[in-house]
Amino acid sequence: MGASLRRRSPGDRRAIAHIDVRLHPDDRALTGPEWSEVGHRLARVAGIEVPGDERGCRWIAVQAQPQRLDLIANLIRLDGTWNTQPFDLAQRLVKEARRIETDLLLTPVLGTGERQAVRAVPSASAQLAAILSQLADEQSGPLATVRGLVEHTAHRLARQPGDTSQPTAHRLELVARRIHHIQQDLHTTAAHLPETAPPRVASTPSPVRNSARRAR
Structure with missing residues (x-):
């Protein structure tokens, strides 16, 4: 009307x-x-x-x-x-x-x-892209925090004596690298999602x- x-x-x-x-x-x-x-x-x-x-x-x-x-x-x-x-x-x-x-x-x-x-209002894809960007954010994202903790633990283990410290530290470094790859994948995925939907x-x-x- x-x-x-x-x-x-x-x-x-x-x-x-x-x-x-x-x-x-x-x-x-x-x-x-x-x-x-x-x-x-x-x-x-x-x-x-x-x-x-x-x-x-x-x-x-x-x-x-x-x-x-x-x-x-x-x-x-x-x-x-x-x-x-x-x-x-x-x-x-x-x-x-x-x-x-x-x-x-x-x-x-x-x-x-x-x-x-x-x-134009945010579409479901735009909201998902924002969530992915937050997860992958290098400064304040949760994945960056987890990766930092894993890297810190790996560095500490590398300085510890013992036969198992070095292999464990190396595995943690690989874990941190995989987390970094996940962050990059999330950034790429978010960039390919549409920003808005027409009203x-x-x-x-x-x-x-x-x-x-x-x-x-």
Whole structure:
């Protein structure tokens, strides 16, 4: 569910407001009470329904097609005055559409400005690459710490007297070398993993629209 508003020129007086609500093609079918909730929430955001105001605007919601709802309101109140709509009505409709999507578990649909603000999120491969890089890090990685301990032990054994000290020290040096090779392999593997995955953004051919006809 998206939201957009047609611009109007200064001094343009609209007698009839029309809010066109369309769901994403992949959305589930909403129930009657859910459509009613959508209509009332958007009407309140647009300022055409004010709880407790018995002299306010009269409006109706019509569902002539599946996945679509049309809100039509008379902007001349029952007391004869004009209804004043919020100056930031377009932004309010967009924000309320986002909240409705979350509350009713609908497919998120982002507008043009919102799509530009979306950043690529780390993929599973990117997260794995970060873990591998941390494991293989020469300065603070756990493998570097283990290799350092093995090398230190090998050096100490090499200075010890006895027939078994030298062979054991040599085996530990080979172990340290294998750990170093593992670090290099992890670095190479991490470098070949993709860094990010493109964000998944649903698109819609025709989001919520707001239009109006001039009074004659």
